[in-house]
Structures are given as structure tokens and as C-alpha cells.
Amino acid sequence: MATQNDDVIGVAVVGIGRIGKVHCCNLLRLPRVNLLYIIDADRKAAEDFVQQFNLTATALHIDEIEQAYGDESLQAVIVCCPTNMHEAHVKNALQRGKAVMCEKPLSFSLNAIMDCYQMAEKNGKPLFCAFNRRFDPQTSAIRSRIPDAVGKLKVVKTISRDHPRNSIEYLRISGGIILDSCIHDVDMLLWMSRQIPKTIYAIGHAHFEDIRGIGDVDQVFVTMKFPDGAMGHIDLCREAVFGHDQRLEVFGSKGMLVGQNVRPQSYEISDGTGQSLPPIHDSCMTRYNDSYLQEMIHFISVVRGEATLSVTGRDTMVTTLCCHATNESLSTGLPVDVLDFVKKKFPELAYLLNGQNGSC
The missing domain is CATH 3.40.50.720 (NAD(P)-binding Rossmann-like Domain)
Incomplete structure (x- = not known):
């Protein structure tokens, strides 16, 4: 001991x-x-x-x-x-x-x-x-600049394409693309907008036969509409052959903030064939290495009593509820009213969405 x-x-x-x-x-x-x-x-x-x-x-x-x-x-x-x-x-x-x-x-x-x-x-x-992306330096910097650089929020978009593709053994026990992968992007849209969506609509397709065989999809589009009229969009894919593709766009009345792919090496080549850049990160482990460190620093600070949790139980529950609503839309092919869905499927949790004026 x-x-x-x-x-x-x-x-x-x-x-x-x-x-x-x-x-x-x-x-x-x-x-x-x-x-x-x-x-x-x-x-x-x-x-x-x-x-x-x-x-x-x-x-x-x-x-x-x-x-x-x-x-x-x-x-x-x-x-x-x-x-x-x-x-x-x-x-x-x-x-x-x-x-x-x-x-x-x-x-x-x-x-x-x-x-x-x-x-x-x-x-x-x-x-x-x-939810490690909240601790990514680029992502957190974008959120902090929304009020002064973006103004009234109109659109939040994420692009998330994985590399390399996970094995079918992992995907079989992952809980499906929405709860396993899209949950990060759902959390990003809620966190950036500071709202809970009113409506969610999702469509998807399985391009890989083995993924289709386990009843899942590997390409998803998710659209959200928030109470103040802002819109959210997620473009999610299980595989991009060129690397771990992670981009973010926040657009509003004053302007736009864009988070491009982060590269391990930052330089540009110009020669007789044109211009080129080094490859993007080849996995989430390297792309989000800084955020994994920052979230660990935060957790240890909380354990020491030096900070309070920045991801609350309500944050986790609301994001997960929205993922279940996304799965409902994906399976039915219809838009889902989030509050009505929660009242019907999880009535004991509806209080998490009620009386909050759409805020998250």
C-alpha cells in the first residue's frame, strides 16, 4: 500500500x-x-x-x-x-x-x-x-470569441471524419455511430450555441458492407434548429483516407470563425507544380493530444478542490438525450421535436429540458 x-x-x-x-x-x-x-x-x-x-x-x-x-x-x-x-x-x-x-x-x-x-x-x-473537444485550444478559443467576432449566431457546422477506420470488432460493441462518435459533434453544437435544439433531423448511409451488416451507418448528416433560429449541421464519417478531418465553422451577424484542420507540421511548399501543405493528423490521438492533456489537468484540479467541473451532469445528460433523439430521426427518417421526444421516451428526464429557455 x-x-x-x-x-x-x-x-x-x-x-x-x-x-x-x-x-x-x-x-x-x-x-x-x-x-x-x-x-x-x-x-x-x-x-x-x-x-x-x-x-x-x-x-x-x-x-x-x-x-x-x-x-x-x-x-x-x-x-x-x-x-x-x-x-x-x-x-x-x-x-x-x-x-x-x-x-x-x-x-x-x-x-x-x-x-x-x-x-x-x-x-x-x-x-x-x-468531452475532450471542449478542451482543445483551437475550439475553446473559437467559443470565447463568438460574442465579439460572430455577433448573433446563425450557423454552427462541424466536419468530423475519422482516420483510420475502426475495426468491425470495435464498432460492433461501440453503441453505434451516434453514441460513439457523433456525440462529440452534438456536444460541440450545444456548447457553441449555448442552447438545446428544438428540432433534430438525421440521415445516414452505410458505404461499408460490414458496417451495414451490424445495422449501423458510416456517413451521417445531422441538422438542428435552435430556439432562437440558429441552425446546426454535422457532417460525420467513419473514414477519410487522407487523415483525421476535423473542422468547425461558426457564422453570424458580425462575421465568421473557422477552425481548420490542425497539422503536425506547419509549412507550405511552392514549386513548379503548384502549392501544397503537409498531411493533417492521422488519428484523433494526435489531433487532440493537447485537449486530452488539458482535460486531465482540469480533472486533477477538480479532485484537488481547485476547480469545479466544467462539464456538468446536466451537460452530459442533455447531450446524450439529443443523441438518442438523433438516433430516433435516423431510424424513422423524420425530424424529431426534442422536447416531445424526451417527454414520450424519457418522461422522468424531461425536467432537464423544461424551464431552461432553451439554454444549455
Whole structure:
């Protein structure tokens, strides 16, 4: 058992896949943070990571997780396992009195997500759902400039095209393109507009036969209309062969803010054949590396009591409700009135949308 030190935050990471490795590396960069445990269903993967970086952290199999929870110096848990395991690990950590950061979505079930936040409140511990794009320097700078540079908001657009395409094994357990991927863009539209949409309309198509075979699509258009007349649009695709395509446009009465693709190297080539630029980032891990670090800094600050959660339980619930409304439109081919949909499908959660004047 590690020695208790109130000035050091002890952390465990559950799941050492792609995002788990990113979070571990970022934790190692932070002062007064001690990565105590790396826990995975594949213990060898956890051990290999510990050895690769010559860490003092203890590698555990998921069945040995109680060993970590018995350590009084463990204060926070980062949940990075597959989505279908999120709820169980979030609740287990909260019950053991740990602060929790979890990748989106917390669960496929809205009631389960609400249960998680209620448990966090009951136990007096923060629960942080990691909508990492909010912490991207370019994205947050654009949002801060909307009032003076854009004026009255008219349009918010996102383009999100993944690279490389996820394996069919992952997509089969991902919860579908809307809850797995589009949820980031839905959150962006709500966050940028500072409103909850009145209407959502979605259409999609499966260009890949294996994705069609699991009842999902790989290309989606989502259109939203907000209470003040502003419009939102999402262009989402599971694969772009040229890299991880991430763009943002905010247009209004005064002007427009545009977030272009960020490139690992910033230079331009001009020669006899014309002009060219270096490739864009080849994955979300490199494109959003800064935002993953910033969201971790934020979470640790919250655990220390130096900040309050910038992504609230209501934020998470409303974004997820809008994703379910998007799925409803995608399956029916019809526009969905968000408030009517929630009153019909999730009446116990309608209060999240009522009495808020469309604000989010």
C-alpha cells in the first residue's frame, strides 16, 4: 500500500488500450500526481506498459481491482475500458469513495447515466465525463470569441471524419455511430450555441458492407434548429483516407470563425507544380493530444478542490438525450421535436429540458 500524502493525488487507470495509454502518459506529466495502478482484463498489457516506461505503478488484472480500492492513497480512477463496462466501473469507484473520470458515454442507458451522477452526488465525489473537444485550444478559443467576432449566431457546422477506420470488432460493441462518435459533434453544437435544439433531423448511409451488416451507418448528416433560429449541421464519417478531418465553422451577424484542420507540421511548399501543405493528423490521438492533456489537468484540479467541473451532469445528460433523439430521426427518417421526444421516451428526464429557455 502506498504512503498517504495529502499533497499527491493517487490515480488508477482502468483499461490500457489506446485512450488509456494517452491518459497514463499525460498523468505522468503532471506534478504531484502518482500513477499507482494500471488495471486491465489483459494483465500482460498492463505489465508491458509498466515495464516500457519503467514505472512504479502496479499492474493488476481486472479481477484484482479490489486491491487498488483498498489503498487509502488512491483518490481518483480514470475509466478507459470498453463502453459496455463503463457503468459498472464508474459505480464501483464512486461507491469506494473515488473521484471518477470516464470516457463518453458513461453508459448506453440514460437512466444508468443519471444513476451514476446521483451516486456521485450522494458520495460527494466528482464524476467527469470527458468531452475532450471542449478542451482543445483551437475550439475553446473559437467559443470565447463568438460574442465579439460572430455577433448573433446563425450557423454552427462541424466536419468530423475519422482516420483510420475502426475495426468491425470495435464498432460492433461501440453503441453505434451516434453514441460513439457523433456525440462529440452534438456536444460541440450545444456548447457553441449555448442552447438545446428544438428540432433534430438525421440521415445516414452505410458505404461499408460490414458496417451495414451490424445495422449501423458510416456517413451521417445531422441538422438542428435552435430556439432562437440558429441552425446546426454535422457532417460525420467513419473514414477519410487522407487523415483525421476535423473542422468547425461558426457564422453570424458580425462575421465568421473557422477552425481548420490542425497539422503536425506547419509549412507550405511552392514549386513548379503548384502549392501544397503537409498531411493533417492521422488519428484523433494526435489531433487532440493537447485537449486530452488539458482535460486531465482540469480533472486533477477538480479532485484537488481547485476547480469545479466544467462539464456538468446536466451537460452530459442533455447531450446524450439529443443523441438518442438523433438516433430516433435516423431510424424513422423524420425530424424529431426534442422536447416531445424526451417527454414520450424519457418522461422522468424531461425536467432537464423544461424551464431552461432553451439554454444549455
